Amino acid sequence: xxxxxxxxxxxxxxxxxxxxxxxxxxxxxxxxxxxxxxxxxxxxxxxxxxxxxxxxxxxxxxxxxxxxxxxxxxxxxxxxxxxxxxxxxxxxxxxxxxxxxxxxxxxxxxxxxxxxxxxxxxxxxxxxxxxxxxxxxxxxxxxxxxxxxxx
Numbered sequence: 001x002x003x004x005x006x007x008x009x010x011x012x013x014x015x016x017x018x019x020x021x022x023x024x025x026x027x028x029x030x031x032x033x034x035x036x037x038x039x040x041x042x043x044x045x046x047x048x049x050x051x052x053x054x055x056x057x058x059x060x061x062x063x064x065x066x067x068x069x070x071x072x073x074x075x076x077x078x079x080x081x082x083x084x085x086x087x088x089x090x091x092x093x094x095x096x097x098x099x100x101x102x103x104x105x106x107x108x109x110x111x112x113x114x115x116x117x118x119x120x121x122x123x124x125x126x127x128x129x130x131x132x133x134x135x136x137x138x139x140x141x142x143x144x145x146x147x148x149x150x151x
Contacts, residue, residue, distance in 0.1 A: 009057050017053030020144075022046055040074065047073040056139040068122065076112070083108055 025045050047070050058065050066072075083105050090101035 010054050013053040014050035017049045021049035043074050
């Protein structure tokens, strides 16, 4: 039954893109140790690799895509990681300190949700596009051939 699920297709496409494209693009850009903002470059390559293989599926099945989505994928995991860490610390602390950490994390969560709410209202934030399933498959296959070529 999962073979007919859009979530399965998107997860498979993202994983497939990361496995096929992350290392070749990283090697092409000479991403290595010692760079000051190496994590931003690596996160950008990871986002781009996943996006290349999920975009045709998303456009064929949903018909819209978020222009700001790749930007979200750079910074939202960082915030979520910090929030999870502070919640974990609040579980290990006494009650009064735990409330302090939980309050701060709750404010970060509401701030992040508010950012999403404002970004949704950005003009041209969503891009509508109609793509036939056949065209999406041709695009997906072309991206696969391109990935094999660079591998």
